[in-house]
Amino acid sequence: MRTWRGLAAAAAVLLVCVSCLGWIRVAQAGDVLWQSYVQPAVALLEGYAHGTAWSLLDAQVIDTVVVPFLLNEDRILTAAALAALWLVPLLLASDPGRRVRLGLLAAGVGTLSWAVLVAVLRLAATGRGGAEFALVLTAWEIAAAVVVQFVLALLVLRRADWSTAALATWTLGVLACLGIWALHWTAGGQVDSIVAARPLQVLPFAGTAVTVLAVALVRPRRDRPVRAARPGRLVLAGVVAVSAFAVIWWPTANGAAPLLPPEPTSLAMNETEAVNIWIYGGGMDTFTAVGTANNTALQNFSTENLERIVSGCADLQPVLRRAEEFPKPPVARLRGSWTSALTELTTAAGECVKVYRDQTGNSALMTSSFRDGVAHLGETLAQIKQATEHAVG
Numbered sequence: 495m496r497t498w499r500g501l502a503a504a505a506a507v508l509l510v511c512v513s514c515l516g517w518i519r520v521a522q523a524g525d526v527l528w529q530s531y532v533q534p535a536v537a538l539l540e541g542y543a544h545g546t547a548w549s550l551l552d553a554q555v556i557d558t559v560v561v562p563f564l565l566n567e568d569r570i571l572t573a574a575a576l577a578a579l580w581l582v583p584l585l586l587a588s589d590p591g592r593r594v595r596l597g598l599l600a601a602g603v604g605t606l607s608w609a610v611l612v613a614v615l616r617l618a619a620t621g622r623g624g625a626e627f628a629l630v631l632t633a634w635e636i637a638a639a640v641v642v643q644f645v646l647a648l649l650v651l652r653r654a655d656w657s658t659a660a661l662a663t664w665t666l667g668v669l670a671c672l673g674i675w676a677l678h679w680t681a682g683g684q685v686d687s688i689v690a691a692r693p694l695q696v697l698p699f700a701g702t703a704v705t706v707l708a709v710a711l712v713r714p715r716r717d718r719p720v721r722a723a724r725p726g727r728l729v730l731a732g733v734v735a736v737s738a739f740a741v742i743w744w745p746t747a748n749g750a751a752p753l754l755p756p757e758p759t760s761l762a763m764n765e766t767e768a769v770n771i772w773i774y775g776g777g778m779d780t781f782t783a784v785g786t787a788n789n790t791a792l793q794n795f796s797t798e799n800l801e802r803i804v805s806g807c808a809d810l811q812p813v814l815r816r817a818e819e820f821p822k823p824p825v826a827r828l829r830g831s832w833t834s835a836l837t838e839l840t841t842a843a844g845e846c847v848k849v850y851r852d853q854t855g856n857s858a859l860m861t862s863s864f865r866d867g868v869a870h871l872g873e874t875l876a877q878i879k880q881a882t883e884h885a886v887g
Contacts, residue, residue: 531771534755535564542626542751548619556633560689560753562696567774569695573741576698577734580660584730587657594729596654597661604646604662605669611638612677625751628686632674636693639670640700647701647708660705665733667697671740684748691744694737768824769881780820781832781878785871787813788839791846792864800850807846814840828881831873838867 539560543552566572584590615634619627643663650659671693678685685691754775791806817836823829842863848855 531754531774532561532564534771535753536561538755539629539753542629546622546624546627546630548622548627548630552630552633555637556630559633559636559696560629562699563689563692564753564775566695566699567776567779569692570741573694573698573737576702577664577737579702580657580664581730581734583655583657584661585727590727590730593654593658594661594727597650597658598665598729598733600646600650600662601665601669604642604666605673607645608639608642608666608670609673611642612673616677625686625749628678629689629751629753632678632687632690632693635674635677636670636689636696636700639667639693639697640704642666643697643701644704644708647705648712651708651712656705656709659708660702661730661733663701663705664698664737667694667701668733668737668740670697675745679745680748683745685745686748686750688747688750688753691747691750694741698741765825766881766884769828769878772821772823773878773882776820777823778878780817781871781874783813784817784836784839785875788867788871791843792868804847804851807843807850810839810843811847814843828874828877831870831877835867835870835874838863838870842867 536557539556540553543556546552584593587593612635615631615638619631622631643666646662646666647659650662674690674693675685678687678690680686689696754771787806787810791803791810794802794806797803814836818840823832842860845855845857845860845863849857849860
């Protein structure tokens with residue numbers, strides 16, 4: 495038991511450290527990020543706010559919500575690290591069942607309160623529409639969730655410890671995410687705002703931040719440990735599973751207002767800044783997704799297991815399709831290597847499925863396409879590193 499506790503605590507510390515180290519790179523490129531990425535985005539967003547003219551605080555609310563959304567480029571690792579801050583203490587607690595019940599009950603009450611606020615916002619928004627207003631309304635819905643998270647943390651801390659309050663704010667964030675998806679869902683299975691597609695890129699960080707602030711304002715109650723039934727840990731597993739689903743998957747935003755200005759058409763554009771805007775605007779996330787899926791597909795060949803080989807190639811195909819839909823790099827050389835990589839890997843994955851599942855494909859074409867695709871990925875990565883290093887330097 496002591497070994498299990500030590501391993502869990504060590505894993506949590508390692509995860510948090512890795513996540514924090516990832517933010518150091520973002521901080522080092524702070525000036526470039528602000529001038530070439532954040533500042534243009536803020537100007538665009540404030541234009542939406544002034545254009546909708548819904549309230550006096552639209553610009554402040556949309557900036558507060560969307561800027562953290564843009565900066566959190568590795569949402570999965572960040573969410574996992576933040577979850578470890580409350581999950582591990584609850585798992586190691588002597589009375590997890592009582593703490594979990596209290597946290598989930600508070601989250602349920604908080605979600606109802608958030609739903610009332612959203613209903614008021616929706617009523618006030620009657621008669622308004624358009625992609626720009628949808629973005630503003632989503633920002634208000636997320637901001638409302640953050641306000642409720644803060645109040646919830648203050649109330650829970652009067653009856654329990656920090657980890658219970660963090661569980662409550664986290665669960666509220668997950669339920670608010672599901673609620674925003676439901677509110678924005680259309681007959682075509684789309685949401686009408688980019689931010690509405692990924693609320694958990696903001697709410698886990700916001701919930702943790704307001705919980706820490708609440709701790710500074712309210713001294714957490716220290717109860718005597720009370721033995722409780724083990725199902726508390728099973729409920730936690732359910733919360734984690736739903737959270738993982740909501741962080742990793744999101745609906746497609748259809749006709750959404752862009753968060754970044756359009757690509758510059760001037761021949762005198764700063765190519766380094768343009769590439770970095772693409773990188774930090776989701777380009778690196780897209781590249782990493784393709785690289786990871788491709789590596790998995792290639793590694794499956796060594797198993798000589800036909801089912802795993804076909805599964806790896808089939809899983810690679812939708813990743814490549816999403817990458818094709820993502821905006822291409824603004825610089826010709828990088829755009830060329832990236833486009834070539836996607837083209838070759840698409841051919842390779844298709845032939846792989848045909849060869850190993852349908853016995854109709856061209857194995858030589860599959861092999862050469864994988865080889866060329868990997869080579870183009872390497873060229874793309876080299877240019878990405880060059881652009882980020884030049885920006886920092």
